[in-house]
Structure formats: structure tokens, C-alpha cells
Amino acid sequence: SQTIHQWPATLVQPVGSPLSLECTVEGTSNPNLYWYRQAAGRGLQLLFYSVGIGQISSEVPQNLSASRPQDRQFILSSKKLLLSDSGFYLCAWSLGINYGYTFGSGTRLTVV
């Protein structure tokens, strides 16, 4: 069966520090991968998505970047965090437009 792992669950980082959030998928090949951010009490904002290794599409200009070094690994990074980067980050995968998404359990990031 397919599973998705996302870590860490919570993270408190100082302003200006780097960030690396990792997401891995098991049990499927060549999934589409997604990073979303959710502000408190709000909907989800699509940040990045990838349809293959090394292919990254950015949806929102910001202080973050994403990489897909392996087929089932998706990494969200920042060189210098801002207070506005705080939020709940969710990774997800799907097999394409006609399929639902499977989400990870999320990372709650607080930048202080």
C-alpha cells in the first residue's frame, strides 16, 4: 500500500535560519508531488508541484524553494526564514488529474 511520510511534525526556528522539510512516498512510482501551506484557520495555498525528478513548478513567488532529487522524495527549503513563513506545511502526492490526493500529516513551522 502507498504511504507518505512527512517530518518533522513541529519545528520552531529563528528568523534568518535555514529550513529543510522532507517528504517521501512509498508504494508508488512517478507520483505527482505537491507542497501546500495552510495559515491558521485558512485554506490551502499551493506552493510547489512536481511531475517528475528535477521538475519543479513554483506557484507563488516567495522565500522558499523546492527540489525533487529522487522519484519519491520532495524537499522544501529556505536559506533564510522570515516570520511570514510560519504556517502548517503539507506534502501530498497523486497519480494525476483524475485521482485524489494523499496528504502527509503536516509540519507546523513557527518562525520566532
Next chain:
Amino acid sequence: SQQGEEDPQALSIQEGENATMNCSYKTSINNLQWYRQNSGRGLVHLILIRSNEREKHSGRLRVTLDTSKKSSSLLITASRAADTASYFCATARNTDKLIFGTGTRLQVFP
């Protein structure tokens, strides 16, 4: 940008009652999906309805889609306390990405 808008923003009902949530969107779609999110957790996929479908059922869930009005509804029948969560609609156009609405917070009281 967010494609879908859910209505109401919050809904409180008693166990056993039905809960109806609505979603409106702005552009043509390939499909519309509904998700549930328990507090502080990831989202769980509930149901997908394609643009050429009008109604779909899954257990106690019933989803309708009216593409002429660009709207969808999610009905949860005989609600339970465990149904307490936020519910989101999401639309897929002709690309492999979902755009989510703002969500409806459902509270079911025992």
C-alpha cells in the same frame, strides 16, 4: 489564488442531523473533490466527482455538482460526533494541481 469558496464558513449541528456544505467556483473544471481535515492533521480525500457527473455517493456522503451554476454540495447524513472537522472542496482544471477553497468548519454535538 483560491478557486473555491465554501459556504457556510462554520456549521454546528446535533448528532443524527444532516449537514450540508456548499462550494462555488469560478472557472471550468475537470473534476471537483472534497476533503476532510481534523484539527492539526493532514487532509483526507473523501470523494471526487467529474465534470460530466451530477451526483455521487459514498457511504453517508452525497455530493452533487452543477456545472452550469459552478457549484457543488456535500451532504453528510445522520452525522456523528466523529464527523467534526473542516471540510474543503478543491477543483482541478486541465492541469495536475488542485486549488482548494477556504473550508467549512463542522461541529457535531453529541
